[in-house]
Amino acid sequence: MSRYTFEIDPDIRVAETLPARVYSDPELFRLQRERIFARTWQYAGHDDLVKVAGQVHPFTLLPGALDEPLLLTRDGKDEVHCLSNVCTHRGTLVADGPGFAQQLRCRYHGRRFALDGRFHSMPEFEGTANFPSPKDDLPQVPLGAWERFLLVALAPAHPFAELVAPLRARVGHLPFRELVHDAAGTRDYLVNANWALYIDNYLEGFHIPYVHSSLADTLDYGEYAVELERHMVLQLGIAKPGEPAFALPPGHRDHGRAVAAYYFWLFPTTMFNLYPWGVSVNVVTPLAVDRTKVSFIPFVWDDTKRDHGAGAGLDRVEREDEAVVEAVQRGVRSRLYERGRYSPKREPGVHHFHRLLAEFMRG
Ligand code: FES
Ligand SMILES: [Fe+2]
Structure with a gap:
């Protein structure tokens, strides 16, 4: 076992609590980004942020830990998406503030995407081979909704439905x-x-x-x-x-x-x-x-x-x-x-x- 991993006995009667270094070692905190935060469901906001079709809401997922630029959208079919907010051309941020849009347009060189993230068009790319491909779409980020609340996960280790099943069963009757x-x-x-x-x-x-x-x-x-x-x-x-x-x-x-x-x-x-x-x-x-x-x-x-x-x-x-x-x-x-x-x-x-x-x- 490395100093970055540790065991907690499953029997609480004999178990010891977390080693103190887990709370203070910067390297352990750095490893938690990929091992914990990127693999789990994080709160992204409530559904009013993208209440109507055409609404877009950029945000940073876990600033300080993940710093992942993401974008919530509601498309013309009234479906909510969570997308990467990073342009698939040279990587600038696509949307810089909340608002309304029919399409997403990158302000660096004018690449356009539909609100579901699909590549739409790009100027001056006539000579580019095998273009566009699915890699030119904005990546979709797994998104789950429990009641009014939206959660996202970059690389979920477990399904959203399983995570929130106890909530649905216990308090689903509330208004x-x-x-x-x-x-x-x-x-x-x-x-x-x-x-x-x-x-x-x-x-x-x-x-x-x-x-x-x-x-x-x-x-x-x-x-x-x-x-x-x-x-x-x-x-x-x-x-x-x-x-x-x-x-x-x-x-x-x-x-x-x-x-x-x-x-x-x-x-x-x-x-x-x-x-x-x-x-x-x-x-x-x-x-x-x-x-x-x-x-x-x-x-x-x-x-x-x-x-x-x-x-x-x-x-x-x-x-x-x-x-x-x-x-x-x-x-x-x-x-x-x-x-x-x-x-x-x-x-x-x-x-x-x-x-x-x-x-x-x-x-
Ligand atoms: S970085 Fe978006 S079009 Fe170039
Ligand atoms: Fe307390």
């Missing part, structure tokens, strides 16, 4: 069509810590009584639950008596439980937090080995419920998490810390994440 993006409520937080430390912290409710006094007032710590899926962890925050919870229909598998929050984490960087008021999408963007951007993107279906229960005061909860995660980053640099152990009751989500990291780093 996602009614969601309104709260652009003014969107926040970016810069965290001076490795991205995986932020995920570790997200994946356990263990720290809630110690770190989040306001959240602890609304959640029943004893009932907090964790469920593992192949590339996902679901945590259920259960409301204390009298605190807001979902009204779940008879026949739903959580009917009779006071679910205050469904916390879905999709390996590696996407979180869908579902509350009675709507969905808070959290996107974790690894910027450097010890710097991470976390975006909170709210979508609302019932604004009257916004200020109560587990889904209220998210900014405060985030700052409390940020402070504790930054302290862990300072700790894992210590010469005197190597790795720890897990609580089988409280940390199965963290253990599952570490096993996925180990699996993907082995390649």
Whole structure:
């Protein structure tokens, strides 16, 4: 085993946590780009970004980690595509801002593409042999939609349908069509810590009584639950008596439980937090080995419920998490810390994440 790979015992009772170097070694972070981030599904945005035919939306996938220039389009057949935003001639960026277009036209030498990425035309290429070929089309990037949310993967190690099947089964009855993006409520937080430390912290409710006094007032710590899926962890925050919870229909598998929050984490960087008021999408963007951007993107279906229960005061909860995660980053640099152990009751989500990291780093 090289210093860039590591083992996490599948038995949580005997397992040790991630080696500290995983959170601080720049070379390990560099390897994670191809081994983890390029092979997994990443949040790309919501469907309103390309709401109508002819709309185009360029974006950079995971700036700092992948820096991949991509483009969302909705073509004349009303189909949404994710394309490479790099011109197949000499590689400049094709679209430089969001807008509307019938075709994509590269401003460097005028190559044109259809909105589904297919090569359309190119000036001055009459003498070029075997041209055009499929290599002159803009590459299509695998795109998946779960409800209003779009995810993309450069070279997916697993199918999108398998990834989101547990989401569809568990919360498919909720009114996602009614969601309104709260652009003014969107926040970016810069965290001076490795991205995986932020995920570790997200994946356990263990720290809630110690770190989040306001959240602890609304959640029943004893009932907090964790469920593992192949590339996902679901945590259920259960409301204390009298605190807001979902009204779940008879026949739903959580009917009779006071679910205050469904916390879905999709390996590696996407979180869908579902509350009675709507969905808070959290996107974790690894910027450097010890710097991470976390975006909170709210979508609302019932604004009257916004200020109560587990889904209220998210900014405060985030700052409390940020402070504790930054302290862990300072700790894992210590010469005197190597790795720890897990609580089988409280940390199965963290253990599952570490096993996925180990699996993907082995390649
Ligand atoms: S780089 Fe796009 S046409 Fe030349
Ligand atoms: Fe927290």
